[in-house]
Amino acid sequence: MIALLKVEWIKTKRTWLTFVLSIGMPVFFFLFFSGIELSPDLKEQKVLVMSYMLTMTAFSMSSFGFFSFPAMLVEDKTSYWLTYIEHSSVSIWQYYLSKVIRVLVCFLLSILATFLFGAIFRGVTMPLSRWLGSAALLLLSSLLFLAFGLLISQMKSQQLMTIVGDIAFLGLAIIGGSWMPIETFPEWMQKLAKVTPIYHVNTLVTDFAKNAQLNWQSLIIVLGYAIIVAALALMIKNNTEVK
Amino acid sequence: MITVENISKTIKGKTILQDISFEVADGDCVALIGPNGAGKTTLMSCLLGDLKISKGKIVINGLAPNSQRLKDSVAVLPQENRLPEKLRVCELIAFFKAISKTPLTDKEIDYILQFSKEQKNQLTEKLSGGQKRLLAFTLCLISQPKILFLDEPTVAMDTSTRQHFWQIIQSLKEKGVTIFYSSHYIEEVEHTAERILVLHHGKLLRDTTPFAMREAEHEKQVTLPKTFLSFVNGLANGYRIKVKNDSVTFMTKEIDSVWQKLQKHGCQISDIEIQNKTLLNTLFDQTQENEK
Numbered sequence: 321m322i323a324l325l326k327v328e329w330i331k332t333k334r335t336w337l338t339f340v341l342s343i344g345m346p347v348f349f350f351l352f353f354s355g356i357e358l359s360p361d362l363k364e365q366k367v368l369v370m371s372y373m374l375t376m377t378a379f380s381m382s383s384f385g386f387f388s389f390p391a392m393l394v395e396d397k398t399s400y401w402l403t404y405i406e407h408s409s410v411s412i413w414q415y416y417l418s419k420v421i422r423v424l425v426c427f428l429l430s431i432l433a434t435f436l437f438g439a440i441f442r443g444v445t446m447p448l449s450r451w452l453g454s455a456a457l458l459l460l461s462s463l464l465f466l467a468f469g470l471l472i473s474q475m476k477s478q479q480l481m482t483i484v485g486d487i488a489f490l491g492l493a494i495i496g497g498s499w500m501p502i503e504t505f506p507e508w509m510q511k512l513a514k515v516t517p518i519y520h521v522n523t524l525v526t527d528f529a530k531n532a533q534l535n536w537q538s539l540i541i542v543l544g545y546a547i548i549v550a551a552l553a554l555m556i557k558n559n560t561e562v563k
Numbered sequence: 564m565i566t567v568e569n570i571s572k573t574i575k576g577k578t579i580l581q582d583i584s585f586e587v588a589d590g591d592c593v594a595l596i597g598p599n600g601a602g603k604t605t606l607m608s609c610l611l612g613d614l615k616i617s618k619g620k621i622v623i624n625g626l627a628p629n630s631q632r633l634k635d636s637v638a639v640l641p642q643e644n645r646l647p648e649k650l651r652v653c654e655l656i657a658f659f660k661a662i663s664k665t666p667l668t669d670k671e672i673d674y675i676l677q678f679s680k681e682q683k684n685q686l687t688e689k690l691s692g693g694q695k696r697l698l699a700f701t702l703c704l705i706s707q708p709k710i711l712f713l714d715e716p717t718v719a720m721d722t723s724t725r726q727h728f729w730q731i732i733q734s735l736k737e738k739g740v741t742i743f744y745s746s747h748y749i750e751e752v753e754h755t756a757e758r759i760l761v762l763h764h765g766k767l768l769r770d771t772t773p774f775a776m777r778e779a780e781h782e783k784q785v786t787l788p789k790t791f792l793s794f795v796n797g798l799a800n801g802y803r804i805k806v807k808n809d810s811v812t813f814m815t816k817e818i819d820s821v822w823q824k825l826q827k828h829g830c831q832i833s834d835i836e837i838q839n840k841t842l843l844n845t846l847f848d849q850t851q852e853n854e855k
Contacts, residue, residue, distance in 0.1 A: 323657075323658050323661035323662050324658075326658070326661075327650065327654070330649070330650060330654055331649050334649045395648070396647070398645075399645055399646065399647050399648045400643060400645040400646065400647065401647035403641055404647065404702070406613075407611065407634065407637070407638065407639045408634060408659070409634045409635050409663070409664070409706065410662050411631065
């Protein structure tokens, strides 16, 4: 397992630019938009900036789920790394665990970076328990991003994978209210937003950060989506693999 | 011990392998040959447990081919000459050493790989085709497997690398490693394998030895000037007649009687060209034609 993690570390080091961009881009967007006056009321402005920090963290994490994670899996398949692993004494679950650990570390760094920028440059303040709770809920929600990544990695063409990843990544984030509150949307779009998984990730995390309450409905919907998407990915995987 | 009993494999309604049975004893070196599309890679994948067989039974050392308990003792060199990317040669070797219970020593690895210090520091994607193949082969050997499956192992290797490769195989044979490999090169099969399995259209045509194979077939290929075409067409014991520019070629199993008739027809010794053709020759020729 340590040998597998060492390989993942080396590969991350060799693709550091992608890694920095995946974390840096949402942080930049957060800093840019949170600098704009979102509300004339100072108290409301603070809440909006905090919400924006959390939704941008989720956005940053989803980029690992929608792009980095499926790209890693496909690359391992095409470069025969997976074949070597399958025929070695390493169990296949250890291989997948090493991948998940690599992505979880990316998620953690993404959370850490956006939270630090939020606290230092935008003066976001919360009790420690809410910082930690929000981070924990974001990590729990990351299961959804991993499930989407697994589904995307089942696509046969890498070109299609990138296009679908792009559309899903940006589309779900915009409709789900990561960029702007859904209250600013027309009514029909608000209805649409409320069925998207990202909306519930955002609601789950921002509700907790605002009033320390767990939104059970959103949590169940997020986990439900994660289970359905993962099951769909595994079903496709089993059907397409010639055995 | 590998036991294959009446196995068949069907993929999307197409029969790829049909009723194949054979055994490979510990320490045997067995070559699998056949033209492209004969089912060699599919058979290899079934033996490795990568593909499920539709019928029959495969047992390796008393276990199912996909058993996790076999992973320590079985190694495979896939047909495709690809290596994990974004890793240096030394990093890849370190990984395989770390996951092996009894890995080869650095000295033993260096002897097989014969890479310079600079080459060991190179990223795998920077290596030449032959170097990649040799590295992939070395990675297979790091865990000191008891059974080796090699799918067209010498593809992309130049002559000297190939010679070095077969020397390593020879030393593995002396150590009692069971080797099962497929090949497209007649000389590799004739000189290295103790047994040959001939696969054609998914069926096992022969389970034989190089010596028996050479002795069993007495088919001759005869080439004559095109002026003998009408005579060749009238021959009862000539077949597979082919006309090329100014010559005509045919096969026969009764060369003595054909030569007597040809002499009567005015054929000189200088007009005729005769070649021995074994089943092995025919199959390799067919493979080369397919590749063209």
